[in-house]
Amino acid sequence: DIQMTQSPSTLSASVGDRVIITCRASQSVSYWLAWYQVKPGKAPKVLIHKASVLQSGVPSRFSGSGSGTEFTLTISSLQPDDFATYYCQQYSNYAVYTFAQGTKLDI
Amino acid sequence: EVQLVESGGGLVQPGGSLRLSCAASGVTLSNLWMSWIRQVPGKGLEWVANIKEDGSEKYYGDSVKGRFTVSRDNAKNSLYLQMNSLRAEDTAVYYCGRREFWGQGTQVTVSS
Numbered sequence: 001d002i003q004m005t006q007s008p009s010t011l012s013a014s015v016g017d018r019v020i021i022t023c024r025a026s027q028s029v030s031y032w033l034a035w036y037q038v039k040p041g042k043a044p045k046v047l048i049h050k051a052s053v054l055q056s057g058v059p060s061r062f063s064g065s066g067s068g069t070e071f072t073l074t075i076s077s078l079q080p081d082d083f084a085t086y087y088c089q090q091y092s093n094y095a096v097y098t099f100a101q102g103t104k105l106d107i
Numbered sequence: 108e109v110q111l112v113e114s115g116g117g118l119v120q121p122g123g124s125l126r127l128s129c130a131a132s133g134v135t136l137s138n139l140w141m142s143w144i145r146q147v148p149g150k151g152l153e154w155v156a157n158i159k160e161d162g163s164e165k166y167y168g169d170s171v172k173g174r175f176t177v178s179r180d181n182a183k184n185s186l187y188l189q190m191n192s193l194r195a196e197d198t199a200v201y202y203c204g205r206r207e208f209w210g211q212g213t214q215v216t217v218s219s
Contacts, residue, residue: 001169034206036152038146038152042211043202043204043209043210043211043212044144044152044202044209046206046207049206049207055207087151087152089152089154091206094140094157094159094164094166095157095166096154096166096168097142097154097157098154099144099151099152099153099154100151101151102151102152
């Protein structure tokens with residue numbers, strides 16, 4: 001199975017900072033990679049799909065890049081609402097999806 | 108507006124069973140692959156199962172394979188997850204959905 005690894009596991013930042021989260025796959029997933037934001041008690045919210053496509057309604061300060069095995073999520077200027085946990089997920093094959101362990105972004 | 112509402116969660120003893128349901132509105136599920144995922148309290152997201160549009164293909168995560176069964180009723184625009192031989196480590200909030208939309212989740216607690 002494909003393993004997904006995110007770094008860092010935790011990240012402390014301030015409002016206005018530029019933040020980059022990295023996701024690595026153990027084998028190529030092409031561009032079948034999504035980024036989610038999760039807040040306590042809330043359903044996961046997709047931010048980016050197909051590695052770099054911004055989900056409708058998501059602020060443009062979020063961006064994704066990469067393909068194959070290396071991906072990044074960038075938040076260009078952190079806002080108070082952005083403090084949450086972020087996960088990448090590969091969905092290259094319907095037979096197995098995989099989430100990484102997540103990155104907790106706090107103040 | 109797309110809305111998915113999960114139900115059927117609760118407290119169950121180890122070895123017991125539960126059936127989760129997911130009712131959809133604002134979207135026609137019959138055209139979509141659908142998924143179940145879960146989040147263990149204080150831990151990460153875990154993919155549980157996928158089911159094809161017509162139910163002809165089903166896939167499961169290793170931790171639930173052989174114990175959980177995903178199904179769907181497109182006439183009722185609904186998705187189901189039958190969970191048998193439940194273990195303490197299955198305690199989690201379970202979500203139905205797909206990438207673009209997820210329900211609000213239902214809590215499953217396995218404890219004696």
